[in-house]
Amino acid sequence: MELNPTAYVILGMLAWRPMSGYDVKAIADQSTRFFWATSYGQIYPELRRLAAAGLVAAEPQEGGGRGRKAYKLTDDGARVLREWLAQPPRPLEMRDEALLKVFFAGSAPETAVGALEGKRRELEAKLAQLRTLESSGKPTGHTAVVLRYGIELSEWMVAWCEREAKRLREEGAP
Amino acid sequence: MELNPTAYVILGMLAWRPMSGYDVKAIADQSTRFFWATSYGQIYPELRRLAAAGLVAAEPQEGGGRGRKAYKLTDDGARVLREWLAQPPRPLEMRDEALLKVFFAGSAPETAVGALEGKRRELEAKLAQLRTLESSGKPTGHTAVVLRYGIELSEWMVAWCEREAKRLREEGAP
DNA sequence: ATAAACATGTAACATGTTACATGATTAT
DNA sequence: ATAATCATGTAACATGTTACATGTTTAT
Numbered sequence: 001m002e003l004n005p006t007a008y009v010i011l012g013m014l015a016w017r018p019m020s021g022y023d024v025k026a027i028a029d030q031s032t033r034f035f036w037a038t039s040y041g042q043i044y045p046e047l048r049r050l051a052a053a054g055l056v057a058a059e060p061q062e063g064g065g066r067g068r069k070a071y072k073l074t075d076d077g078a079r080v081l082r083e084w085l086a087q088p089p090r091p092l093e094m095r096d097e098a099l100l101k102v103f104f105a106g107s108a109p110e111t112a113v114g115a116l117e118g119k120r121r122e123l124e125a126k127l128a129q130l131r132t133l134e135s136s137g138k139p140t141g142h143t144a145v146v147l148r149y150g151i152e153l154s155e156w157m158v159a160w161c162e163r164e165a166k167r168l169r170e171e172g173a174p
Numbered sequence: 175m176e177l178n179p180t181a182y183v184i185l186g187m188l189a190w191r192p193m194s195g196y197d198v199k200a201i202a203d204q205s206t207r208f209f210w211a212t213s214y215g216q217i218y219p220e221l222r223r224l225a226a227a228g229l230v231a232a233e234p235q236e237g238g239g240r241g242r243k244a245y246k247l248t249d250d251g252a253r254v255l256r257e258w259l260a261q262p263p264r265p266l267e268m269r270d271e272a273l274l275k276v277f278f279a280g281s282a283p284e285t286a287v288g289a290l291e292g293k294r295r296e297l298e299a300k301l302a303q304l305r306t307l308e309s310s311g312k313p314t315g316h317t318a319v320v321l322r323y324g325i326e327l328s329e330w331m332v333a334w335c336e337r338e339a340k341r342l343r344e345e346g347a348p
Numbered sequence: 349a350t351a352a353a354c355a356t357g358t359a360a361c362a363t364g365t366t367a368c369a370t371g372a373t374t375a376t
Numbered sequence: 377a378t379a380a381t382c383a384t385g386t387a388a389c390a391t392g393t394t395a396c397a398t399g400t401t402t403a404t
Binding site for chain 1: 179182183186189190205206208209210211252255256258259260262263264265266267268269270271272273274275276277278279280281282283285286288289292293296315316317319320323326327330331334338342
């Protein structure tokens, strides 16, 4: 059973508790989005495919929610999720436009510091969100480990951007 | 003139010297691939589009290479490249499957250390390549700055993977 | 001769984003 | 009533990967 990574985001969350596509998106936006983003355009079709494959099952909707469809993980789904977890992870993909700009800054050297500062600003914004999340106390266990990674890595990157921007400003073109 | 990032990889390299799609790929595989990968399937069609838009121009092929088509940057291409460099960079996209596995490791806690070790091994391999590149002495100026980023960031990540794997092994489930 | 490296290109597929359309429920 | 939020879904588009097809040049 070969699934795309987004499918595993869904399976992973359903392993916590039954939920709807809307819930998956809301939780992803507060957590996995920092290292694996998703959108409704992926989640809803994927939930259908997973249901067709028998890895998730629509929960009988109890009174109230009309349009709402909650799904739960099936035994097969849980097995597929565990198999994926045991597999060596695929190589990290990075798409860092700021780095690309610094790399090619030879064509306009005065722009390099701006690219570094843009990256730093973006990281500070991300850091603020991650710290809010951390002080909420909600992430525990493995999710908290990943949150700490996000915070510490971002801090390292911010420091690097500051250091290199300073160096470039002082030394001029490297 | 809105172009995709891959187009700027091409323009950036042509700003160094005229070259073919094959050259762009070979150089990207030794440099930008660590923060922006490309493939022939993108490069050749993109070169055509850039030529159609007048941002690059096929060089008159001198004796020898038959099929070989070298392109050079036009004045318009150079202007578009500089405009892009001056623009604030788009947010960083990360797709880190190893982190996803740690995040969802609650469903199979014994797999978390394996995901961390997989990530560490991949990083060590990347580090070896980056260090070889560094000791070649070829990257200078802004490209060397980005290379140092790759090396130092990877070292930080390796240390983090080791530290957390150790913690998980000692403390058991977090 | 033949293998390796050089070189270009396309088609099928996978993945992901954005914008739009639609309607129900809940709080003010 | 009405605005906000909850909720589902699709279509068009953008981007990117992989596998394949094809031929040339250079070194052994």
